[in-house]
Amino acid sequence: xxxxxxxxxxxxxxxxxxxxxxxxxxxxxxxxxxxxxxxxxxxxxxxxxxxxxxxxxxxxxxxxxxxxxxxxxxxxxxxxxxxxxxxxxxxxxxxxxxxxxxxxxxxxxxxxxxxxxxxxxxxxxxxxxxxxxxxxxxxxxxxxxxxxxxxxxxxxxxxxxxxxxxxxxxxxxxxxxxxxxxxxxxxxxxxxxxxxxxxxxxxx
Numbered sequence: 476x477x478x479x480x481x482x483x484x485x486x487x488x489x490x491x492x493x494x495x496x497x498x499x500x501x502x503x504x505x506x507x508x509x510x511x512x513x514x515x516x517x518x519x520x521x522x523x524x525x526x527x528x529x530x531x532x533x534x535x536x537x538x539x540x541x542x543x544x545x546x547x548x549x550x551x552x553x554x555x556x557x558x559x560x561x562x563x564x565x566x567x568x569x570x571x572x573x574x575x576x577x578x579x580x581x582x583x584x585x586x587x588x589x590x591x592x593x594x595x596x597x598x599x600x601x602x603x604x605x606x607x608x609x610x611x612x613x614x615x616x617x618x619x620x621x622x623x624x625x626x627x628x629x630x631x632x633x634x635x636x637x638x639x640x641x642x643x644x645x646x647x648x649x650x651x652x653x654x655x656x657x658x659x660x661x662x663x664x665x666x667x668x669x670x671x672x673x674x675x676x677x678x679x
Contacts, residue, residue, distance in 0.1 A: 483546075490522075492635065513530075518534050535565065598634060
């Protein structure tokens with residue numbers, strides 16, 4: 476940890492969808508004085524869906540909200556099969572402490588279980604996905620089905636196929652680039668369109 480500013484924390488676990496947060500992490504690492512801290516349910520090594528082995532920097536119960544600029548939850552099949560009471564408790568703690576949270580794909584289920592989506596606009600993989608697994612989740616009326624990523628009340632949620640939009644919303648929330656440059660970044664990574672301004676930026 477750099478000790479001079481808040482950092483971005485990401486939960487890592489066996490079977491995590493490693494590509495979903497990848498674009499966002501690359502841009503975060505370009506931001507001065509901000510580190511990416513990997514957090515596991517323990518400090519044992521994990522293996523991602525893509526076969527990468529990761530040794531977490533710390534265990535989940537050691538994560539402190541005071542150091543967090545953002546807490547990222549990647550997708551993975553785990554979310555549909557398991558509940559994690561400690562994580563749900565900590566998510567409430569983080570939210571109450573004003574820590575932004577970003578969840579993609581199945582990880583949105585953890586926010587539903589923690590009650591974080593009750594008064595928050597959100598999305599997931601498709602309408603009906605969340606209540607099919609978390610039937611009593613509050614916030615169904617706040618579901619948005621015409622966007623791949625949604626930001627509201629310090630919470631970013633995204634479809635599993637919306638990882639470019641997910642990254643864009645994280646870039647925007649952390650103010651890594653100006654709004655104009657963020658849009659240029661999105662046009663490049665979503666559609667392969669590069670602007671003169673973005674060319675100037677990457678040549679600096």
